[in-house]
Amino acid sequence: MADWCRVNIMKLFRRRSFSHGVHPPAHKDGTAQIPIRRLPFAPQLILPLGQHIGAPAQALVKKGQDVVRGQPLAAAAGAMSVPLHAPATGRIREIKSMLTSRGSREPAIVLDVYEASTQEVLWREKRNLEELDQDQLLQAIQDAGLVGLGGAAFPSHIKLRVPEDKKVDTLIINGCECEPYLTCDHRIMLEYPDDLIRGIQLAMRASGTRRAIIGIEDNKMDAVKLLAERLRKASDIQVEAVETKYPQGSEKMLIKSLLNREVPAGGIPADIGVVVNNVGTLAALGRLLPRGEGLMERVITVTGSGVRRQGNYLVPLGTPIGFILEQAGYEGGPNEFILGGPMMGPAVSSLEVPITKGSSGLLVLNEPSIRAESRHRWPCIKCGRCVSACPMHLNPALLGQLALAGEYEEMAHDAHLNHCFECGCCSYVCPSNIPLVQLFRAAKAINREKAA
Amino acid sequence: MSLELRTTPHLHAPDDVVLIMRNVVFALLPICAWSIWQFGLSALALILTTLASCLITERQFNKTNTLGDWSAAITGLLLALTLPPAFPLWMAAVAGFTAMALGKLLFGGLGMNVFNPALVGRAFVQAAFPVAITTWTPSLFEGRFSQFIPGTFTVPFTIPPEVAEWNSRVAIDAFTGATPLGLHKFEGISTPVLDLFLGNAAGSAGETSALLILLGGLYLAARKFLDWRIPLFILLGAGLTAGAFHLADPQQYPSAGFMLFSGGLMLGAWFMATDMVGSPVTPWGVAIYGLLIGVLTIIIRLFGGLSEGVMYAILLGNAATPLIEQFTQPRVFGEKGS
Numbered sequence A: 001m002a003d004w005c006r007v008n009i010m011k012l013f014r015r016r017s018f019s020h021g022v023h024p025p026a027h028k029d030g031t032a033q034i035p036i037r038r039l040p041f042a043p044q045l046i047l048p049l050g051q052h053i054g055a056p057a058q059a060l061v062k063k064g065q066d067v068v069r070g071q072p073l074a075a076a077a078g079a080m081s082v083p084l085h086a087p088a089t090g091r092i093r094e095i096k097s098m099l100t101s102r103g104s105r106e107p108a109i110v111l112d113v114y115e116a117s118t119q120e121v122l123w124r125e126k127r128n129l130e131e132l133d134q135d136q137l138l139q140a141i142q143d144a145g146l147v148g149l150g151g152a153a154f155p156s157h158i159k160l161r162v163p164e165d166k167k168v169d170t171l172i173i174n175g176c177e178c179e180p181y182l183t184c185d186h187r188i189m190l191e192y193p194d195d196l197i198r199g200i201q202l203a204m205r206a207s208g209t210r211r212a213i214i215g216i217e218d219n220k221m222d223a224v225k226l227l228a229e230r231l232r233k234a235s236d237i238q239v240e241a242v243e244t245k246y247p248q249g250s251e252k253m254l255i256k257s258l259l260n261r262e263v264p265a266g267g268i269p270a271d272i273g274v275v276v277n278n279v280g281t282l283a284a285l286g287r288l289l290p291r292g293e294g295l296m297e298r299v300i301t302v303t304g305s306g307v308r309r310q311g312n313y314l315v316p317l318g319t320p321i322g323f324i325l326e327q328a329g330y331e332g333g334p335n336e337f338i339l340g341g342p343m344m345g346p347a348v349s350s351l352e353v354p355i356t357k358g359s360s361g362l363l364v365l366n367e368p369s370i371r372a373e374s375r376h377r378w379p380c381i382k383c384g385r386c387v388s389a390c391p392m393h394l395n396p397a398l399l400g401q402l403a404l405a406g407e408y409e410e411m412a413h414d415a416h417l418n419h420c421f422e423c424g425c426c427s428y429v430c431p432s433n434i435p436l437v438q439l440f441r442a443a444k445a446i447n448r449e450k451a452a
Numbered sequence B: 001m002s003l004e005l006r007t008t009p010h011l012h013a014p015d016d017v018v019l020i021m022r023n024v025v026f027a028l029l030p031i032c033a034w035s036i037w038q039f040g041l042s043a044l045a046l047i048l049t050t051l052a053s054c055l056i057t058e059r060q061f062n063k064t065n066t067l068g069d070w071s072a073a074i075t076g077l078l079l080a081l082t083l084p085p086a087f088p089l090w091m092a093a094v095a096g097f098t099a100m101a102l103g104k105l106l107f108g109g110l111g112m113n114v115f116n117p118a119l120v121g122r123a124f125v126q127a128a129f130p131v132a133i134t135t136w137t138p139s140l141f142e143g144r145f146s147q148f149i150p151g152t153f154t155v156p157f158t159i160p161p162e163v164a165e166w167n168s169r170v171a172i173d174a175f176t177g178a179t180p181l182g183l184h185k186f187e188g189i190s191t192p193v194l195d196l197f198l199g200n201a202a203g204s205a206g207e208t209s210a211l212l213i214l215l216g217g218l219y220l221a222a223r224k225f226l227d228w229r230i231p232l233f234i235l236l237g238a239g240l241t242a243g244a245f246h247l248a249d250p251q252q253y254p255s256a257g258f259m260l261f262s263g264g265l266m267l268g269a270w271f272m273a274t275d276m277v278g279s280p281v282t283p284w285g286v287a288i289y290g291l292l293i294g295v296l297t298i299i300i301r302l303f304g305g306l307s308e309g310v311m312y313a314i315l316l317g318n319a320a321t322p323l324i325e326q327f328t329q330p331r332v333f334g335e336k337g338s
């Protein structure tokens, strides 16, 4: 047997993964090879105060006030909150309710960008990182306004702070990017490896972990090789390829794949000694902290049908998606716009909705194959595909039947509804086109209301 | 510019109910064709009759037109394949009607039935017309494309004519009017396994060629339109049980190979027990369900009053499915133990 063949077979057997999940078409070719480009500043930026999970930030500026790029516009409202920095030099037009990607109206700072400005970062808070202890480092991370850039937008300083009663041994860096279409994390790993490695080292210090593992789906072997090469001398940071399968990038699945540990039902990764962060987040951390800057921009993948200049763009936070589409040469037509990936990203209802810290992509879909609503719905034929797809090993068929019968409490008590993290695998495979995730989301909402 | 708002996920796998059902029909067509080649015009008439009967019943009893999901067509074809080729057409029409009305629509239509509808129809006519359903005729007889088997056009509500005399006239070799299973059970004569495999034997219209059934089944399994674990466990259960008996007393009990390839076991294992609606969805449930059907089939064949047992075994498996599922719910990710 030829040598290469043996190596590949060994790889197959050792392929790290979790059980169940689905293999949607990747659709990454259009953008994966295109270097990150910077997008110009939109004339007006819309900055919701609640871009993260937790308490919305408190505005520090007033209508009509001039601000410089990098200046804090809003302060963290307590521990479970992060500040917001000015993505551009300009003048505050107003603070009012604006439509956000969550589909609701939320208070936001509207910033008129100075067109004449060079848009240099004019506000910094430099610290000597070497001297900071763990708590001060976490404080610096909070002050940078950093949240999970993979989509969850969970404040990073909370994620990295290990609860006192727990012992954590491993930091996992999530470079899976398992959502179809998205390639921004892939590009970040290829183009900002030094920022990323610096960020990992800082995150290890902040969380007190001795070991870090970067988990990357094996459809991005170029990133695996590049990082492994850079990390040859760092014995405490490993790079591991994991199987390309959705939702490999969900925390629980990635931990299972890399360490064969299961986060207990209803628990957090720290319960089993793990902290997880996304590559984009740590690359931003490694870039911002040494400069003393706050989070002002992020990389997003702009892709989908009708987008002429698909690619990954460095976009100031608050840029309305309409402006991005214009810049990317969008040709128009009746379409669906999704912030993030197609499996979990919300569809937006207006082109004025801005990019926020948690937006990882802007996806334009108009294939007839995805018109779920216009697809015929059949009764559940008990094919079991959803059961074989659910990464949480739930029984979505049973949950679906209970939901249609209105038995929402039974769903929670007898069928583990609350373990469902709405990954969408069940809806994706259902040949009867039953909108399972939608039913589960509604059931959870009803149960929450009843409990309140 | 118009915006479309939908909920996640925004992607969907290409398979839907129609695609699955249509492919099951495609996989059944070669088996039907072989049946017609073997038994001639009568088999063709039989297939068309059950098909029409099932489709008409489905259409009549549903408010909306559900023929488009192809599931009634599957029942129609499957039903014909389980009936003797000489089965009177009017009885076949009754079988088709009961299959759909009793087996499916009474439960609430697609997805709601507990039992495989085709088997409900077949069980009904087995009870109602015990003689006609065990009247066998030789395969590959001469003139099968120019004449019908006597019995095919029996006037409704009358007894079909005797075929023994006709059988001896058309059969190439001596034909005793029994299937390989019957021959073995009641007369102690074994049919070579290769003949069973290729389909050179008497039997129900579509049960005789294990080869074609296997090909159709494997095609569906490869495209993930049926759960390959179910036939695997059925054949495993049946093979092991039959093998154990054969080892204990090779004189009395036939070999595992004979048992696997004779009668309706192959068709049942690949096309009827795998009916998604009546089979479990849980991984362990599938194993238990399959083994149960396999073992039961052999027990009924060896010790029951009938020479064939697969139909009742599958119906029992269908009935046990809710219970099996209850005890085999998968361990939820992150929960302790199982």
Ligand code: SF4
Binding pocket: A389, A390, A391, A392, A393, A394, A396, A419, A420, A421, A422, A423, A424, A425, A426, A427, A436, A437, A440
């Ligand atoms: S959405 Fe929920 S039920 Fe469906 S596959 Fe994902 S975790 Fe399982």
Ligand code: SF4
Binding pocket: A379, A380, A381, A382, A383, A384, A385, A386, A387, A396, A397, A400, A426, A429, A430, A431, A432, A433, A434, B281
């Ligand atoms: S995938 Fe759809 S049709 Fe199949 S068992 Fe699940 S809910 Fe039922």
